[in-house]
Amino acid sequence: MTSEPWGPAEDGVDRPYWEGLRAGELRLQRCTGCRAWIWGPQWICAHCHTFDPGWEPVEPVGTVYTWSRSWYPFIDELPVALPYVTVLVELPHAGNRRVLGILTDATAEDAPRIGDAVTGHIELDEGATWPLLRWRRTAATTGGQR
Structure with missing residues (x-):
């Protein structure tokens, strides 16, 4: 059991995601039968x-x-400066599944725009x-919406 409030769930369904981050890559579930992308992690494909x-x-x-x-540190253990921006990112290489995360280059004066291109990076x-x-x-x- 870890002291931080993130990491694999007790049932282990998402362990490959976390092990992927440790290995330096983003891993998402994909059905071995119908090839549908799945997020969040599941034990069974909802499609087939x-x-x-x-x-x-x-x-x-x-x-x-x-x-x-x-503007509030909802998770005290999460080492981010306040305020912080959370983004829901649509991944075109994973069937447009959406993954949540913190945007590290956001400032109070420079808000992100819907449609901004982003790249994930893994931090320990x-x-x-x-x-x-x-x-x-x-x-x-250009052309993004607020």
């Missing part, structure tokens, strides 16, 4: 009911689907057992 879907590496690039700025904070996936903008996106 195959048990024990597989895990595949996914390129950690996508676009901001939505975002929120937080000092003293932590499991790394976290975080996001950075890769380019300014």
Whole structure:
């Protein structure tokens, strides 16, 4: 059992995700039967009911689907400066599944825009057992919405 409030669930369904981060890659579930992408982790594919879907590496690039700025440290153990921005990132290389994470280059004056291109990076904070996936903008996106 780890001291941080993130890491594998007790039932182990998401352990390959966390082990992937430790290995330096983003892994998401993909059904071995119908090839549908699955997120969050499940024991069974909701599309074809195959048990024990597989895990595949996914390129950690996508676009901001939505975002929120937080001024309160909801998880005291999470080492982020306040305020911080949480983004829901749509991954085109994983059937447009959406993954949540913190945007590391956001400032109070420079809010993200829906549609901004982002790249994931994996960080292991000092003293932590499991790394976290975080996001950075890769380019300014024109035509995005606030």
